[in-house]
Amino acid sequence: MSEPIIEEHVPMVEYRHVHKHYGSLHVLNDINLTVEPGEVIVVIGPSGSGKSTLIRTANRLETIDAGEILIEGLPLPEEGKQLARVRAEVGMVFQSFNLFAHKTVLDNVIMGPVSVLGVNKKEAEEEAAALLRRVGVEEQAHKVPAQLSGGQQQRVAIARSLAMHPKVMLFDEPTSALDPEMINEVLDVMVELARGGMTMVVVTHEMNFAKRVSNRVLFMADGQIIEEGTPEQFFDNPQTDRARDFLESIKTH
Amino acid sequence: MSASAGISMRDALYEQPGPKMRRRIRIGTAIALVLVAIFVLGIIRQFYVTGQLDAKYWAFFLQPTTWTYLANGFWGTVKVSVVAGAISLALGLVFMLGRTSSFAWLRGLSRAFIDFFRGVPSLLLIYFFFLVIPQYGIKMSSFWMITLPVALSASGVLAEVFRAGVNAVPKGQTEAAISIGLSKMQTMFKIVLPQAIRFVIPTLISQLVIVVKDTTLAYVVSYPDMLQNARVLITNYDALVSTYFVVAIIYILLNYLINQASIAVSRRTGVKILRPA
Numbered sequence: 001m002s003e004p005i006i007e008e009h010v011p012m013v014e015y016r017h018v019h020k021h022y023g024s025l026h027v028l029n030d031i032n033l034t035v036e037p038g039e040v041i042v043v044i045g046p047s048g049s050g051k052s053t054l055i056r057t058a059n060r061l062e063t064i065d066a067g068e069i070l071i072e073g074l075p076l077p078e079e080g081k082q083l084a085r086v087r088a089e090v091g092m093v094f095q096s097f098n099l100f101a102h103k104t105v106l107d108n109v110i111m112g113p114v115s116v117l118g119v120n121k122k123e124a125e126e127e128a129a130a131l132l133r134r135v136g137v138e139e140q141a142h143k144v145p146a147q148l149s150g151g152q153q154q155r156v157a158i159a160r161s162l163a164m165h166p167k168v169m170l171f172d173e174p175t176s177a178l179d180p181e182m183i184n185e186v187l188d189v190m191v192e193l194a195r196g197g198m199t200m201v202v203v204t205h206e207m208n209f210a211k212r213v214s215n216r217v218l219f220m221a222d223g224q225i226i227e228e229g230t231p232e233q234f235f236d237n238p239q240t241d242r243a244r245d246f247l248e249s250i251k252t253h
Numbered sequence: 254m255s256a257s258a259g260i261s262m263r264d265a266l267y268e269q270p271g272p273k274m275r276r277r278i279r280i281g282t283a284i285a286l287v288l289v290a291i292f293v294l295g296i297i298r299q300f301y302v303t304g305q306l307d308a309k310y311w312a313f314f315l316q317p318t319t320w321t322y323l324a325n326g327f328w329g330t331v332k333v334s335v336v337a338g339a340i341s342l343a344l345g346l347v348f349m350l351g352r353t354s355s356f357a358w359l360r361g362l363s364r365a366f367i368d369f370f371r372g373v374p375s376l377l378l379i380y381f382f383f384l385v386i387p388q389y390g391i392k393m394s395s396f397w398m399i400t401l402p403v404a405l406s407a408s409g410v411l412a413e414v415f416r417a418g419v420n421a422v423p424k425g426q427t428e429a430a431i432s433i434g435l436s437k438m439q440t441m442f443k444i445v446l447p448q449a450i451r452f453v454i455p456t457l458i459s460q461l462v463i464v465v466k467d468t469t470l471a472y473v474v475s476y477p478d479m480l481q482n483a484r485v486l487i488t489n490y491d492a493l494v495s496t497y498f499v500v501a502i503i504y505i506l507l508n509y510l511i512n513q514a515s516i517a518v519s520r521r522t523g524v525k526i527l528r529p530a
C-alpha cells in the first residue's frame with residue numbers, strides 16, 4: 001500500500017502469465033485472468049485440466065513456478081503473517097467440506113474470527129449464529145460435523161468462510177461430493193451470495209448455476225484457458241471443438 | 254489407525270453372529286476353558302511335585318509386614334511409572350513437533366534423538382545414568398537414575414506414535430485452517446494436534462505398559478520398586494518361586510488394568526466421534 005491508488009480501478013484477482021508444473025506435467029500454462037470486484041466466474045473443464053490447481057494458487061495452497069498473482073493489486077505474499085492475512089481475506093470452499101472434525105459447527109465458524117481477527121468470543125458467536133441462520137443450519141450449531149448431512153456441512157463451510165468477511169470466495173466443486181437432493185440447498189446459498197455482490201470464482205459443472213448468476217465462464221483444458229465467454233455464449237455457442245465435445249459429454253450424463 | 258476407525262472397522266468386519274455361529278462360539282469357548290484349566294492344574298501339580306507348595310514358601314505371605322513391604326515397592330513402581338510416563342509424553346510431543354517442523358536442522362536433530370532413544374536398550378541408558386553421569390559430578394537420586402532413562406527411552410516411541418496420529422489427520426483439515434488465515438502454529442495446536450491426540454490416546458495408554466515393565470530395571474540403581482523389594486523378600490525367606498509368582502500376578506493385573514483403560518478410552522472416544530445425530 002505504498003502508492004495512493006484510492007479511487008483507481010483495481011481488479012480483485014489478477015493472474016499474469018502464471019505457469020506451474022508437476023514434474024513434466026504443465027498443469028498451468030500461461031494463465032492470464034482478471035477477476036473484477038463483484039464478478040462471478042465459473043471455471044469448467046475436463047478432469048485433470050488444472051481447475052483446482054488454478055483456484056488453489058489464488059491463496060497459495062499451491063505455489064506457482066512463474067508469473068504473478070495479484071490480490072487487489074498487490075502481489076500474493078510468499079509466506080508468514082502477510083500470507084496469512086491475505087488468506088484470511090480470500091475465502092475457500094472445498095469439495096470435501098473440510099470442517100474441523102473435533103469442533104462443533106459454531107466453533108468451526110468462530111475459529112477464524114476469534115483466532116485470526118481477534119474478535120471477542122461472544123460477538124463472534126452472535127455473528128456466527130446469524131450466518132448459520134442465513135445458510136439455514138442454525139439448528140445444528142452445537143453438533144459436530146459428522147452428525148450433519150453433506151449439504152449441511154457444505155453450508156456450514158460457506159458460513160465459516162463468510163465469517164472472515166472475505167473479499168473474494170473460491171469454490172472448488174462445492175457440490176460434486178453431494179447426493180443430488182442436497183445440491184440445490186448449497187447452490188441456493190451460493191446464488192444468494194452472488195446476487196449480494198460477492199466476488200466468486202467457482203469450479204463447477206452445474207450449468208444452471210452458471211447460467212443464473214455467472215458473468216463469465218472459463219473453459220480449461222491441458223492447463224490453459226482455451227475459451228471464455230458469457231454463459232449464454234459459451235453454453236449455446238461454444239467456439240472450440242474441445243468445448244463442444246466436453247459439453248456433449250456432460251450433457252449425456 | 255484411529256479409535257473411531259477401529260470401532261467402525263469392527264462393525265464393518267463382524268456382523269452380528271447368527272444362531273449357528275453363536276453355538277460354535279459357545280463350543281469354542283468351552284474347549285478353550287477346559288484347556289486353560291488343564292494347563293493351570295498341570296502347573297499346580299508341578300509345583301506340588303517339586304515341593305513348591307510347602308508351607309514354608311508361602312507362610313510369610315500371611316504376615317502383614319510382607320505386604321507393607323511389597324506395597325512400598327508397588328508405590329515405588331507407580332511413582333516411577335507415572336513420572337516417567339508424564340515426562341515421556343511431554344518429550345515425545347516435543348520430538349514430534351521438531352520432527353515435523355519446517356526447519357531442516359531441527360527435523361534432523363529430532364529425528365536423531367528419536368531414532369537413538371528408540372534404538373538403545375533401556376538398560377544401557379540406565380547404566381549411562383548410573384555409571385557415567387555421576388562421574389561428571391552430577392548428583393542424582395536413584396529415583397531419577399531409573400525414571401529419566403525409562404522416560405527417554407519411551408519418548409522416542411511416543412514421538413512416533415504422535416507422528417502417526419498427526420499423519421492420520423486428513424490434509425483437508427490443514428488446508429481449511431490455513432485458508433481462514435490460521436498460522437502454522439495455530440493450525441498445529443488448534444486443529445491438527447487435538448485430533449491427532451484423540452486418535453492415539455488408546456495407543457499412548459497401552460505404551461504405559463512398556464514403561465511399567467521398564468521400571469523393573471530399577472534394581473540396577475537399587476531403587477526400591479516392587480521387583481527390587483521382591484528380591485529382598487526372596488533372600489530373606491529363601492522363597493524364589495512363590496515370591497516371583499505373586500509379584501508376576503500383581504504386574505499382570507496392573508498391566509491388564511492399563512490395557513482395559515486404553516480399551517475403555519478407545520471405545521468412549523470412538524463413540525463420541527461417531528455418535529449419530
Ligand SMILES: Nc1ncnc2c1ncn2[C@@H]1O[C@H](COP(=O)(O)OP(=O)(O)OP(=O)(O)O)[C@@H](O)[C@H]1O
Pocket residue numbers: 022025027045046047048049050051052053054
Ligand atoms: N500434488 C500433485 N502432484 C502431482 N500431480 C498433481 C498434483 N496435484 C494435481 N496433479 C495433477 O495435475 C493435474 C491437474 O490437477 P487438478 O486437480 O488441478 O485438475 P482438475 O481440473 O481440478 O481435475 P478434477 O476435475 O479431476 O478435479 C492432474 O493431472 C493431476 O493429476
Ligand SMILES: [Mg+2]
Pocket residue numbers: 051052053172173
Ligand atoms: Mg479438481
